Amino acid sequence: MKDFFSLSKRVDPKIKYISSIKGVQSIPLILEVKHSIDSSIKRKLLRIGFKTKYEINFINHICGNLPIRNLDSLKALVEISRIYYDDKASLMGKTFASADGHNSNFMMKSQLLNGKGISIGFIDTGIHPRADFMKPRRRILSFKDFVNGKKDAYDDSGHGTSSAATASIPAGETGIVCAKAFNMINYGYYSDILASMDWMVEIKDKYNIKIVVLNFGVSLNSGNHDILSIAAEALWQKGLLVISCAGNLGPEKSTITSPGHNGKLLTIGSFDTDGAKFSISPWSSKGPVAPNLDKPDIVMPGFIPSESFMGTAASASLAAGFAALVYEKKKDISPDDVKSLLKLCTTSLGELKHAQGKGYMNIKKIEEL
Known part of the structure; x- marks a missing residue:
């Protein structure tokens, strides 16, 4: 007491x-x-x-x-x-005008898997019901607006739409569930984020949500004792694979943002490639989080030319698509098992562990599970 x-x-x-x-x-x-x-x-x-x-x-x-x-x-x-x-959290993705020298189509698509039957939850700025989300079948399964209270799906920033589209590159048949907790300038109150998480828990079985993507971050020095980290881990305990971006505060060490600094979550950093050379993106936050806890867990491409999208939010969204392929292949397995399998299905970039984790996800290894 x-x-x-x-x-x-x-x-x-x-x-x-x-x-x-x-x-x-x-x-x-x-x-x-x-x-x-x-x-x-x-x-x-x-x-x-x-x-x-x-x-x-x-x-x-x-x-x-x-x-x-x-x-x-x-x-x-x-x-x-x-x-x-x-308080307020900020999203970790942004649009860019050109992707000269970067090719993020590197090993993104499987010839065998597409995420069919699996749904991914996004807590973001919303989602625009564009054609590839609506045809040949409607993939936006549910939408709830915690910012402005609107009923129909929309996105006044574009960040949420880019996140869902990036996850769809490897997993084009996944269902999409979106909670709008962030405004048009990519900021969101903790309360709206928590309410979005609560809603995801309520509807996860109805829509077979297996993955929740947290593409936001807050710079903290409080270990795992902040509310975003606590809530994200609680989502995991409810049976949801929680994927968090590492943050865009690199290149310095020990810059992983919350909730990605939580050891339970699957935390994703960014790397750049032209298809031949690989390097950690200069903005990608790095670990370690603690003497015995390295982060990120995995890195993924941080430039998505087809969506004009960059940042560790882009990387985390892409990772969510890969995770959906594992769920499609392995069916009812736990988030801990999926995290372990994804870390096994990696190829090292030859970088330090606190920068690359286990390396990047290799889609061929996922196909061979």
Whole structure:
């Protein structure tokens, strides 16, 4: 109980800073509920003016806004284990005008597998219902907008559409499920991200979602004790293979972003190739995360000419397509088994482990599983 009452452990340090800013009347928070989200804790939160935005059932958290003047009253509630600031994350992909000298079509497509029967979940900027997602069959199986509340699928940035299209290069028959948690300038609140994850858990069996792609990152120095990392690992425990980009903060070491720094997840960095030479992309974040934990796990091409898409988000999306091929071939296996198989199906670039992990995924080795 001593740790529970230590404010340094319970309360996100950023909350103190935000609450000290003159003129700030309320603060967006994410609350970890100690046991369950029941009527008792809801009443107590209501009494101190907390306005609930989401209940995140798969991890027992509540998101909402609290008047600054009642922050001490919130801290006094023993039912609340941790209090996080509802911060923003940014996506790790961007468009480019030219891909001169780069050929990311290197060993991308299988002649035997296409991901049929498997669905991939994207938490991104949305998805545009373009022709290749709709014909010859509709591959966009479900869409939910946590930013603007629109019903029909759309993408006001293009990042989510590029992510799904990149995953479709090796896995052109996969189903696509998309939660819009990021706005048109590629930023998203943690609360919308968590609500998107909760929705993925709710519908995963209905649409046979096997993989969730997290193409965002936050620079942190908190090990695995941040809310994005905790939630991403909880997704994994629900039976979903969680693929996270490593981040675009290279070339320095120890720059892996959250949630990709979580040892449980499959973390993807980027490499460049012209088909003959290979090198780690200069922007690709590198490990180690800890003395005994190297990241990324695997690297994939970071330039996708057909989508004018680059960054570790492009690499992670491509990795998701490869993972769908493993699920197609091996059917009902666990995320841990898929991660192990994908790491076995790699070819080394000859780079250091904290830069390349096991190397790049080799589609021929996946076909031979």
